[in-house]
Amino acid sequence: MSSAQRSDGERARTSTGPTTRRRQLGATLSSLRDRKGLTLEEAGRLVGVSKATVSRYETKEGPVKWLVIEALCREYGATDAERPAMVGLAKDAKLQGWWHSISDVVPEWMNLLLTLEEEAVSEDHYASVYVPGLLQTRRYAEAVHHASEIRLEHEVLDRLVDIRMKRQEILTRTAPLHIWAVLDEAVILRVVGDREVMAEQLDHLVHCVESPNITLQILPFSSGAHAAAVGSVALLRGADPTLDVVYIDILTGALFQEKPQELERYRLAIDYLRAQALDISASVALIKKMRKEI
Numbered sequence: 634m635s636s637a638q639r640s641d642g643e644r645a646r647t648s649t650g651p652t653t654r655r656r657q658l659g660a661t662l663s664s665l666r667d668r669k670g671l672t673l674e675e676a677g678r679l680v681g682v683s684k685a686t687v688s689r690y691e692t693k694e695g696p697v698k699w700l701v702i703e704a705l706c707r708e709y710g711a712t713d714a715e716r717p718a719m720v721g722l723a724k725d726a727k728l729q730g731w732w733h734s735i736s737d738v739v740p741e742w743m744n745l746l747l748t749l750e751e752e753a754v755s756e757d758h759y760a761s762v763y764v765p766g767l768l769q770t771r772r773y774a775e776a777v778h779h780a781s782e783i784r785l786e787h788e789v790l791d792r793l794v795d796i797r798m799k800r801q802e803i804l805t806r807t808a809p810l811h812i813w814a815v816l817d818e819a820v821i822l823r824v825v826g827d828r829e830v831m832a833e834q835l836d837h838l839v840h841c842v843e844s845p846n847i848t849l850q851i852l853p854f855s856s857g858a859h860a861a862a863v864g865s866v867a868l869l870r871g872a873d874p875t876l877d878v879v880y881i882d883i884l885t886g887a888l889f890q891e892k893p894q895e896l897e898r899y900r901l902a903i904d905y906l907r908a909q910a911l912d913i914s915a916s917v918a919l920i921k922k923m924r925k926e927i
Contacts, residue, residue: 654722654725654752655693655697655722656693656876657722657871657873657876658690658693658697658702658719658722658723659690659691659692659693660691660693660873660875660876661715661719661722662687662690662691662702662705662719663691665705665706665709665710665711665715666687666691666705666709668709668710669708669709669710671708671709672684673687673688673691676705676708676709679704679705679708680701680704680705680708681704682701686701687705690702690705697723698723699720699723699724702719702720702722702723703716703719703720706719706720743796743887745887745889746880746887747800749869749878749880750800750803750810750869751803752871753810753869753870753871754808754810754811754870754871754872755810755811755812755813755869755870756810756811756812756813756867756868756869756870757812757813757814757867757868757870757903758812758813758814758815758865758866758867758868759814759815759817759852759861759865759866759867759902759903759906760814760815760816760817760820760865761817761819761820761861761864761865762817762819762820762823762864762865763777763820763823763825763865764816764820764825764834764838765812765814765816765865765867766797766800766801767800767801767803767804767810767812768812768814768837768838768841768847768849769797769834769837770830770833770834770837771794771798772826772830772833772834773825773826773830773831773833773834773837774794774797774798775790775791775794775826776825776826776830777825778790778793778794778797780825804844804846804847809846810846811846811847811848812846812847812848813848813849813850813907814847814848814849814850815850815851815852815903815906815907815910816849816850816851816852817851817852818851818852818853818854818919819854821835821838821851821919821920821923822923824927828927831927832924832927835920835921835923835924835927836924838920839917839920839921839924842913842916842917848913849913849916849917850907850910850911850912850913850916851910851911851915851916851919851920852906852909852910852911853910853911853919856909856910859905859906859909860901860902860905860906861902861903861906864881865881865882866879866880866881866899866902867879867880867881867882868880868896868899868900868903874896877891877896877900878890878891879891879895879896879899
């Protein structure tokens, strides 16, 4: 994935981009081959495929054949535990999420976000403008969509809100996603929709904090300058840190970053934000205070 803002043509290819399974498969294949001390060409010759095919499998691009993966694992000397795990990843790489049934509405960049999010174990958020989508009420989400996507028909906007509400189910699944969100004080001061909608949203945030898999902090104005002053960001964490991805919401779509140096910088920024933010109790107290004033 490029670290540059995606053009319309680039976003059109996002749906074929690497999912978490595909990325994990490619990284592990590369590691196993290196462990065996084989070149791409040598590995391909052993299993009857081209050097380009082995390279494509490792760089997480395009479909894979599980029989080739199994053959590579044998030649690489994969363990009895590694081999079935790799084959399983190859077979599952084509699995599609619930949103594919409504793909006519889902933008290409959102397709990738939903795929990555479905397989993440946690998300770290810094929000500077709006409450993160996973923590929005329906009416708040409607107000956000109507404000930012005014050129779309109401029916399309309603379906996008439906998707956002469906997306929140990852917070209540059997192995729920853990979300740790740091909200700029401006987020709870900005009246989105109207005062009734905003009051409902603030009540919802207080309720969210009661969930064991949701951590919420407020970054007060008194904290001054901070590490993420450029805008909102989310760090999607996988079971393996090498599978982490940074997601940045932009006006024309989304920006995804996954280079090690990029990830490290955002991890550090999030750590600083947490340290500068109010603790959970003080954050809830401030939200309640804003609720009363509304």
